[in-house]
Amino acid sequence: MSEGTREMRRLRVGSAGGSKANASGGIADEWSSGGRGIGARIRGVNVGILDEQVLALVFRALNWDPQALCSVARVSRRLRAVAERVLWRELCVSRAPRMVSALTTGPSASSGRVGGGWPALAKLLLFCCGAAGAGVRGHFAPVSRFSKTSGRSFLSRRCGGDLLYVSDPCEHAAAGAAAADEEDVGAYRGVFRGFMRSRTRACLVGGRAPLEPRVRCPYCGARVWSVTAAGLAPRSACRRLGAHEGRLEYFVCVSGHLHGSCWLARLSSSDGDGERERGRGGLDTDSDEDGFTATADSDDRHMEL
Numbered sequence: 001m002s003e004g005t006r007e008m009r010r011l012r013v014g015s016a017g018g019s020k021a022n023a024s025g026g027i028a029d030e031w032s033s034g035g036r037g038i039g040a041r042i043r044g045v046n047v048g049i050l051d052e053q054v055l056a057l058v059f060r061a062l063n064w065d066p067q068a069l070c071s072v073a074r075v076s077r078r079l080r081a082v083a084e085r086v087l088w089r090e091l092c093v094s095r096a097p098r099m100v101s102a103l104t105t106g107p108s109a110s111s112g113r114v115g116g117g118w119p120a121l122a123k124l125l126l127f128c129c130g131a132a133g134a135g136v137r138g139h140f141a142p143v144s145r146f147s148k149t150s151g152r153s154f155l156s157r158r159c160g161g162d163l164l165y166v167s168d169p170c171e172h173a174a175a176g177a178a179a180a181d182e183e184d185v186g187a188y189r190g191v192f193r194g195f196m197r198s199r200t201r202a203c204l205v206g207g208r209a210p211l212e213p214r215v216r217c218p219y220c221g222a223r224v225w226s227v228t229a230a231g232l233a234p235r236s237a238c239r240r241l242g243a244h245e246g247r248l249e250y251f252v253c254v255s256g257h258l259h260g261s262c263w264l265a266r267l268s269s270s271d272g273d274g275e276r277e278r279g280r281g282g283l284d285t286d287s288d289e290d291g292f293t294a295t296a297d298s299d300d301r302h303m304e305l
Contacts, residue, residue, distance in 0.1 A: 088118035115191070148165050154227075209230040227250050
């Protein structure tokens with residue numbers, strides 16, 4: 001039984017045994033006695049399933065299942081608020097602790113916050129946005145790896161001081177007419193730390209790069225710039241992804257989420273297995289990576305945050 005409930009029962013007993021005036025006065029004193037009063041105690045207590053600590057324990061036992069979290073967040077406004085304030089953040093920390101730590105600390109980071117909010121970051125970690133131009137739909141991505149070493153390959157020399165995490169490309173067979181070329185499409189995503197103070201944003205704004213009229217961020221819904229059209233996409237990005245030169249495009253939204261796609265060069269049978277195990281570009285594994293497996297019944301389920 002919570003402290004607030006015990007206090008309410010005590011007041012009811014006192015009210016029944018004494019005069020109404022005394023009871024009213026006693027209750028008024030309780031409510032007006034500052035932080036020591038019952039009013040302050042009750043107002044600070046979440047009850048039952050709305051208790052943040054209870055919910056956190058439940059989802060920890062479920063290994064922070066994102067599908068279950070999506071379902072709970074749709075039940076009511078209060079549960080959605082708890083999910084956005086606490087649960088999505090804890091999911092991100094459980095899946096990518098080093099990445100979250102890097103994104104929320106440092107001179108350019110907002111203290112304990114991420115651009116676009118925690119639900120958007122959770123979706124970015126767990127959802128491949130696909131490639132609309134090649135007819136590839138977005139899907140739940142049960143296994144992902146993000147690296148700031150990969151992110152450096154996506155930054156021009158002018159923007160080398162920025163911190164950017166980028167995922168390995170998610171490989172898809174191209175749909176429709178594009179499939180006749182027997183090439184694969186790689187879809188990837190990433191996130192900047194402190195994008196509002198980044199050199200990349202300064203270059204986009206300073207160069208008067210236009211916001212794309214028909215493209216929106218698949219993670220937070222914000223408007224985006226085409227980094228490729230702005231001339232800020234270095235050749236090293238193609239090499240890192242193992243993509244054809246000039247057949248790569250990526251966007252960054254005003255919140256700092258990156259997404260893009262490329263046409264992947266075919267790997268020979270002799271080097272294909274080794275390259276795919278360590279990333280398309282034969283990437284060395286280093287301590288800046290965060291890799292994780294997300295629990296799900298199948299890898300083609302959609303996330304709606």
